[in-house]
Amino acid sequence: MNARIAVVEDEEALSVILRYNLEAEGYAVDTIMRGDEAEIRLKEEVPDLLILDWMLPGLSGVELCRRLRARPETERLPILMLTARGEESERVRGLSVGADDYVVKPFSTPELLARVRAMLRRANPQKLSAVLSAGDIDLDRETHRVRRAGREIKLGPTEFKLMEFFLQAPGRVFSREQLLDGVWGRDIYVDERTVDVHVGRLRKAINRGRQRDPIRTVRGAGYALDEQFAASVPAKAGRASAAAATPAPARDI
CATH class of the missing domain: 1.10.10.10 (Winged helix-like DNA-binding domain superfamily/Winged helix DNA-binding domain)
Incomplete structure (x- = not known):
């Protein structure tokens, strides 16, 4: 069974690029445009990994990450924060609310895919079938x-x-x-x-x-x-x- 990844990103062009490259790697991908919608959908079904934008309409990625970590069902969900904020203080803030990794825009697609593989390997090694x-x-x-x-x-x-x-x-x-x-x-x-x-x-x-x-x-x-x-x-x-x-x-x- 392939790993399922949820991408919460309000920039449509970037969301399409992420979906294309992740699906090409064999993952099942759900894309969500708003933070508040993502919170609802993640209560219905928890993916194997979450790629989360920092700035989102409805509910910020930082606040969504904090709420997910407070729920038993998602406290161990691997979360990769994706944002244009590159300052050290902002990276620390993202990691402090529960993000497992942090990628700054613009980013290298091969690097992002490598980080996704590494996070899945640690969290769900059985999902990366040989x-x-x-x-x-x-x-x-x-x-x-x-x-x-x-x-x-x-x-x-x-x-x-x-x-x-x-x-x-x-x-x-x-x-x-x-x-x-x-x-x-x-x-x-x-x-x-x-x-x-x-x-x-x-x-x-x-x-x-x-x-x-x-x-x-x-x-x-x-x-x-x-x-x-x-x-x-x-x-x-x-x-x-x-x-x-x-x-x-x-x-x-």
Whole structure:
């Protein structure tokens, strides 16, 4: 089960960016624009981690943090404070009311994601699963191996990242541009047609004979991991053979 993160941020553009990057990491994300609304929703359901802006309409992030720490249900909720206030006294104030970490705007997205991972690892290590699964496909992040119905699949580094990216959000359609950003990174220039080439290589590697193609092409939009495939239950024999399979060295290309 992926970790669920609540983002309380009233700046819409930043909220969208945070949601996109967190979902690309495989998290389930709820976005809230007001502090008073966040207080109500957090009483209904507690997330695994809260990213909280300092200045919010309705109720400030500092006051919301103080109230959350006073409730038994949320006293241990990991809270990352996100704000434009960078003075030492303000950072101390944020931490004194119960925030676990503090990031000042403008911030580095990779750094924020690293802080989120570290906080979740400390609070809920079981949420950061090393294995992603969909249908009869298993991807192990630690050993860098992929198996389908017990058969080990040899993938190059880029195809492995593509498979991991798709497995993090079954059913979601990613444009070629989004795949370029998520797999290759924003700092590397790659033609969008390169995405088609690597998706083709991935399909060739994971599909054998009459096996169902788990990757769906959405004309004019991009690619997605078929949510019906992801929800399908693999045969027991396939799982058993996966457990008994002898690991083989990964191949780099």
